[in-house]
Amino acid sequence: MSPFPQTAKTIPWTELPPADPDSPLAAEWETYRREVGRLLAEGQEGKFALIKGDEIVGIYDTWDEAERVGLEKYLFEPHMIHPVLSREPVIRGPLGSRWRH
Amino acid sequence: MATLIFPVQSDGLICDVLIGLNDKATASLVASGQPIPAPILCRGLVDTGTDVTSVAPAVLRQLGLTVPVAKSRTGSTTGSAPVALFKASVNVLDLRNLSGPKLLMSDVLVMELPNPLTNLDVLIGLDVLLTARLLLDGPRREFTLEF
Numbered sequence: 001m002s003p004f005p006q007t008a009k010t011i012p013w014t015e016l017p018p019a020d021p022d023s024p025l026a027a028e029w030e031t032y033r034r035e036v037g038r039l040l041a042e043g044q045e046g047k048f049a050l051i052k053g054d055e056i057v058g059i060y061d062t063w064d065e066a067e068r069v070g071l072e073k074y075l076f077e078p079h080m081i082h083p084v085l086s087r088e089p090v091i092r093g094p095l096g097s098r099w100r101h
Numbered sequence: 102m103a104t105l106i107f108p109v110q111s112d113g114l115i116c117d118v119l120i121g122l123n124d125k126a127t128a129s130l131v132a133s134g135q136p137i138p139a140p141i142l143c144r145g146l147v148d149t150g151t152d153v154t155s156v157a158p159a160v161l162r163q164l165g166l167t168v169p170v171a172k173s174r175t176g177s178t179t180g181s182a183p184v185a186l187f188k189a190s191v192n193v194l195d196l197r198n199l200s201g202p203k204l205l206m207s208d209v210l211v212m213e214l215p216n217p218l219t220n221l222d223v224l225i226g227l228d229v230l231l232t233a234r235l236l237l238d239g240p241r242r243e244f245t246l247e248f
Contacts, residue, residue, distance in 0.1 A: 003188075003210040005153050005173060005228070017183075019172070024185055029172050064125075067188070070170070071129045078168045092152045093175035093184065094214060094224060 002048070002063050002083055010087035013040065027053050028080035039084045051080045059084070103202030105195055105246040114147035114237070114244050118223045119192040120160050123208040126188060138164045140192065143222035147235065147244070151226035154191055155212045160222050161187055171210065185213040191229055193246065204233055204248050 013036045019026035028051040035056055039049065048066040050057040052074065060066040066081045073079070107116050121140030122130070130137050141160045148155075161167075169185035176182075189211045193204040206229060214224070233248035 003208070004171065005210070007152055009176060011174075017174075019183065023183065024167075024169050025172050067125060067170070071125060075129055075133065076126075076165060076168060079170070081171055088174065090174050090176040090181055091184065091212065092150060093212060093226075094151060094155060094216060094218075 004063065004083050005089050005091050007089040007091055009090040009092070011090060013037065013086055013088060016088055025078060025080045028078065028082075030054070031056065032080070032082050036084060040086055044084045045086055047084050049082050049084055051082065052078070102247050103204075105193065105202055105204065106243055107195065107245075109237075109239075109242045109244060112146070112220065116145050116147060116225065116246075117194050117196045118143045118145035118225065119190075119194065120156055120164070120211075120223060121190040121192070122164055122166075123188040123190050125208065140164075140190070141222075142196075144220065145193065145223035145225050146218075146221050147230065148224040148226060149230065149235075151224045152228065153186075153212045154209060154226040154229050155214045155224040156187070156189065157214050157217065157222045161189075161213060164189070169213065173212070175212065175215065182215060184215055186210050187213065191223075191225075193225065193229070202248075204229070204246055206232065 019029040031054050048060045050066045070079045119140040166187045171186040174181045175184045190207045233246045236245040
């Protein structure tokens, strides 16, 4: 089972915005944005990409498998796990709520 | 069935929470001979308007979680913004009764709070709440988590 949020609101992969260059995992996010169309075309939807910098290290059937490999290879060094999705979830969260400063 | 009962406070449905590393990261640190940071005691707010449990950046940093494992977006009617997701353990408990029940999730994808909150460290979101029964007794000014 994927721990990645599943939400009612989603956006298509074609509308994924670029990362703030200074944000954590900016390089990994840009790699995912660049490759997601190809991965979807290859039938990888629902699988999990392990990404380090500008490289897709591997595609795994489960989050746990990708996480295990990521921890073994990188532990707390930057790396990103992301499900290959045609529609990206948008989390209902604190943004724009009464908590926003 | 285990039960946690908390009073409703002036700033909402407040509960005690321990935030720690998730089980896999802990095992990896043990395997590599590195020290395990102790879980951080936090003040949490039950927030049914949040899909994903959210944790203050300072708490994540104390655990050594400086790099997220995933990214996503949070949104509302006013727009959306990127958020960082970290793996952690979430343990809701009652400090007044340490030997009592604990709602423990040892491996949760939590969101870094995009904005600091006054006097709060954690928003307990639906990802945790949907594993329990949440009962709000307004007249008695208390709420219950059954799990």
